[in-house]
Amino acid sequence: MGVGIAVKDLNAWFGKAHVLKEVSVKVGANAVTAVIGPSGCGKSTFIRCLNRMHETVPEARMSGTVMVGDMDVYKPNIIAADVRRRIGMVFQKPNPFPTMSIYDNVSAGLRLNGYNKRRELDVAVEDSLRMAALWDEVKDVLKKKSGASLSGGQQQRLCIARALAVQPELLLMDEPCSALDPISTGKIEELIFQLKAQYTVVIVTHNMQQAARVADHTGFFLMGKLIEYDKTEKIFTTPSDKRTEDYITGRFG
């Protein structure tokens, strides 16, 4: 089951650059939330702060609190790897492990966390691939073909399957369709729609139509600040902030 997110006074820096400023927001469980805004507004940094990927960059810092379900993500005794195991992430560019087969890619999160029961791995791989709508396309070549041999759209669905295999409570997607053609994008959007039955999804997107299509709630970022967060319908029809309106009507960005 998905969990809610509560972010309070989140600030983030890269060296001296202050990229996120005082972001506070609550995101409901089992819903899709879109994060929109112009390039460099901090939306990727925002979701990377949720699963502690932000700190993997040298010189990156943050302050504030992030609660995912009942887990205080930045509590000193919480280990980053444990956080990331509970929060899946799909990246902008499909990044399957090139030396691993399709099967090994999907099961990587389980295997490399010390989970080795063959039969249960088989089940997890099939379930995840089915959920990512990739099973029928790859079921005959699971162990024969490399993850990198698939097409771009298939690779991204493979990456989604890989993230789902560890059964996260929250799924973060950082512009998952920006490198894909419209047909693959359509498949992934459909998938996102189905995922919210079991997961909470936060998706960063440059594509406002996409946000309108898939998201229940939408947050608009500008220059490191969360300008507006509301029901998607409201954001795209009657935004309360002038800057949101300017952005969604294409006046800048």
Place this chain on the structure above:
Amino acid sequence: MPSVSRPLSLVRRATNVCFVGLSGLAALLVLAPLAAIFGYLVYKGIGSIDWAFLTHTPRPVGEAGGGMANAIVGSMMILGMGSIIGVPLGIGAGVYMAEFGRGRYVTFVRFTADVLNGIPSIVVGIAVYAMVVLPQQHFSALSGGVALGIMMIPTIARTTEEMLLMVPNTIREAALGLGIPQWRTTLQVTLRTASKGVITGTMLAFARVAGETAPLLFTAFGNQFWSVKPNQPIAALPIQIFSYAISPFEDWHRQAWAGALILIVLIVAAVSAVRVVTSRGNMANNA
């Protein structure tokens, strides 16, 4: 108006043919010495390789026959010990430089590796003589392994570093994003992705030290008799070839050629074996 759809001019086509020809010629020039050396070795050495050569130890001066069994086994032992020392240290240093090190200390490690790479092998031999042989009070197979191991480190460390830096950061992020701990990400994802290049570097280092004679003169020392004790002087193919080649005996010259051929065959066999074994299960090959 110039058009790109026009057929290429004669000059451009001639230039093209010229450069393709030149690069082909360059490739041929690179291959020629290799083929010549190998061909000449086979020509001079193959006649002297028989079962006795592979299974007997050297005969006393003046007696014909005998073989290099002790040197073949000795070389394998020294190279094995050298690899046990050099491969993990080299890969470890490379991983450190590419994945964990920051700032000045990395520059220092990298610089040290480059300097170590440039040190003449005979100096490495003397250094190991002072560090291992003198305290032990005698020459030993182990000290030979230490010398070769030290010589393997810089090549392996630098290629490992270069290969790891070529792995895109998105691969590391994918692994970390799955909650895989840093050490496992490095070992089982990043290093595995770079494994082809790392293995090539390791094999280069191995092949290079396999033919080293100078550092063994002060360490393994050579031995006319059968010995497999790590703390005793041991025979090695390069030393045996050297001492046989400079001897005044026709029969020993013949055996030196055979020894050289065996050495090359051993190196090629070892490199191929490692390639076959490690390419199994690496999906990058059938992408």
